[in-house]
Amino acid sequence: MAGRVSEVPPQGSDTGSLTVVGLGPGSQAQRTPEVSAALAAATDVLGYQTYLDLAGPFRPGQRVHASDNREELDRARHALSLAAAGARVVLVSSGDPGVFAMAAAVLEALEHAEDPAWHRVALHILPGVSAAQAAAALAGAPLGHDFCALSLSDNLKPWAEIERRLTLVCEADLVLALYNPRSKARPDQFARALAVIREQRTADTVVVLGRNIARSGEQLEVTTLGKLDPEQVDMRTVVIIGSSRTRRIERPDGGCWVYTPRYY
């Protein structure tokens, strides 16, 4: 497996490569060596500016292409075009590119390829530690038993479907890791999601909020479903809502650990 990155063809071959990498939550200490090796070997690096800032510094001669975070499919097409023209391209995601991130966008672009040469690109996807996993580890083990990961963004999914899914996973008593909880364009959705969850979970349900995990300004807060205020949450917040079994243990330093037991 250590050889996966070296399978990328040398620069100058007719068709290049595209490696979609997960940087992990932010710190280099949580970035896998295969991702660091892919970044070092790239001729071209693409990504949202915030993620490029985490991925750098770059060496002279590496071409860095910043793009707007909203243009995921355009960025995927750009990456495939560069690779088809012979470049050794790395496309960066934060967290894991396979979890609500760039890997699905690249495969969507590939399925509807504008150029048959895209299918000859050597494509690799390198996983990373997600922000939810890093926040969970700081809090203890809230994802220690059955859980789900749901996106609250209705850019690509009807809101009614989001509410339906929330109702069912609450009924299944899964822990919830909520992605894309709230944005400036969708300020009220998190409150609407909370209203659905509150119908099924008690006010003392444990909630973990992680903001800027493994980055400058890292904040971890443990609260309850009853006390949670939607204003505490923004696009950079990982929200983990406990199941009926999720527990907290007080720590001598005044903090607490949160975990979901393995038993039911």
Add this chain to the structure above:
Amino acid sequence: MAGRVSEVPPQGSDTGSLTVVGLGPGSQAQRTPEVSAALAAATDVLGYQTYLDLAGPFRPGQRVHASDNREELDRARHALSLAAAGARVVLVSSGDPGVFAMAAAVLEALEHAEDPAWHRVALHILPGVSAAQAAAALAGAPLGHDFCALSLSDNLKPWAEIERRLTLVCEADLVLALYNPRSKARPDQFARALAVIREQRTADTVVVLGRNIARSGEQLEVTTLGKLDPEQVDMRTVVIIGSSRTRRIERPDGGCWVYTPRYY
């Protein structure tokens, strides 16, 4: 965050430390630097033998404590006892210790501490790439949209509850990542789980099977719910069952990519 490991107190202090680490799926290329640093700094390393084999080699003087995989709570208590006595202990899990692994067992042992000194241990949990994430990355992006992670083991949860959860998450149309799908002690459960899933998903639903991912003997197979035979699955297999939207793209080399679109 890079400094997290160095917060561990020096060897010889009255109370030691316990760091619960995720090795990732198997290869060092997918292990985070903070986990490698914690392993290098340990006086004592505990774990199931298979995971110790992945974590090593160890340096002379490091004490290595192998234990049976079934004795998770005993191993957690042993780790806390050693740390309370001043050792710098690392407890290894494969994948992510926070996902169906040792972090929850350690917190369960801590909540019911046999010795108040356990609460003074400097406890850190370091996340890792899970086997499901690594299998997903090899296959494409099957976890690219809403998904759940469920354990099929009824050692600690009644089987009726497992079937109830499977029914609800299928109704929610989530992708399913199934952990602990089948063991020698529970040979028939995976077939029973499949029967529940087949009631709600069509025979052409995409299924990804990953076995020994990032380890010797790595196998990745893409099949369908209709063709899936429970005999293809054992305790070392990660099973990902697609949602109704999960798609496959044929590759020029005869293989395929699997992804779950971001849109609904």
